[in-house]
Amino acid sequence: MTSTDLRSVFALIDGRLLGADGGAWPSLAVSVGRRTALLSPEESRKALYGPRSNEALRAAIWRQAVTEAQREPGGGDGAGRLLVVWLALPGLYRNLYKILRRLRVERADLESEAVLALLTALDVADPDNPDPGGRLIREAVNGMWAYANRIRREVPVVDIAAFAEARNATAPPEEQPWPADGWELHLTPPPRRDGLAATLRFAESRTRREGERLGALAHREGLPDLMFRARRHEEADLIGTLVLRPVGASR
Template structure:
């Protein structure tokens, strides 16, 4: 029988229902005509999905499982509901794998969670005496998995236009910007044409030491970085002034 990954929700339900080999497992006492049959979880599943299924026994298993689950007290341990979910799982694997093959961006764990929520919701509306109680629960879970997958694939991630525009248009006034103390600033004013630089560029460099009492040693490198190559297009006018000086 197909199983899910060791870390999936379906696998956790498997471990919770089956428990350790020597542990106590839930059982179902079903009535088939004059007979009373005690079934383990594995025997209950085999009655539902085995190759030689008995329609009468199958209906009795669903009827008893759903009845016991709905009779659980609100403050109970939920073992009856968990058993119903576990009995539904084999009916979900085919559609689960089909969805994952069609849409690789759909997360398996989310699909499994959606299916379980659908079974628990449908359990309260299921009729234990109905002609196909198990089919109703499986159908509800399958429909919810498909609906979730289609909804996720229709979601297209978009940029937060408002935040993007706000960040792009945010400017810092020259007086608010950081200036290195005792430093130099290089301002490049673009020429009046559309191509090339479209705003004033500012380069700042601190004066770490002085050359002959005039300019800082780092100033030469700063100007070399800011100037254009002789064969390059003019990008603007370069102005050198002490940091913080009036323009």
């Protein structure tokens, strides 16, 4: 069984090993009794998971694959280690899908954890154990479950710094619309991440401000009708003026 998701880690391993070169991967020299056979990766996998698998052949394939992987030099291409991972993949899918159905986990992360756990176990595996492949697969499955359970216990929290930065962000002055009769707000000093600290200044038309003051005074004195009749339209002739002064100011 292989994954059809191109973003899947398992699918990437399949593509790397089988590739477009016809799967020209080194064969395994597997010895069972007095017989030695060269098995391609596909033949090895079929022997491991086929309906008529032979226990002695299975053990010999895993023993040879693990031995060759552990003999690889540190600066090699890792072909032997990759082959071991690829041979183990069919043994991981059942638990992979079970975890994905039960828990909210990203598949790519889960597959990466499985590969990491398998490679870690490969470093200390004993090829002469009765079932080295089964041990590797169990370690990979345990790694997937451990990761999934750890993620399930994590509680998402709000990024306070990012939230404060977004809240205090202001658009540059040149990007702000300026309505004809709107308010202008100046903040001094600029907003800080730890909170808003500013002096507010409201700017508006002097004519409008004086008109509002005059209207408020007329309303308080009970003369709104008189003030309405005394308004001067821009196209009308000037017939008089109204001046507001502080109480006690000189005339």
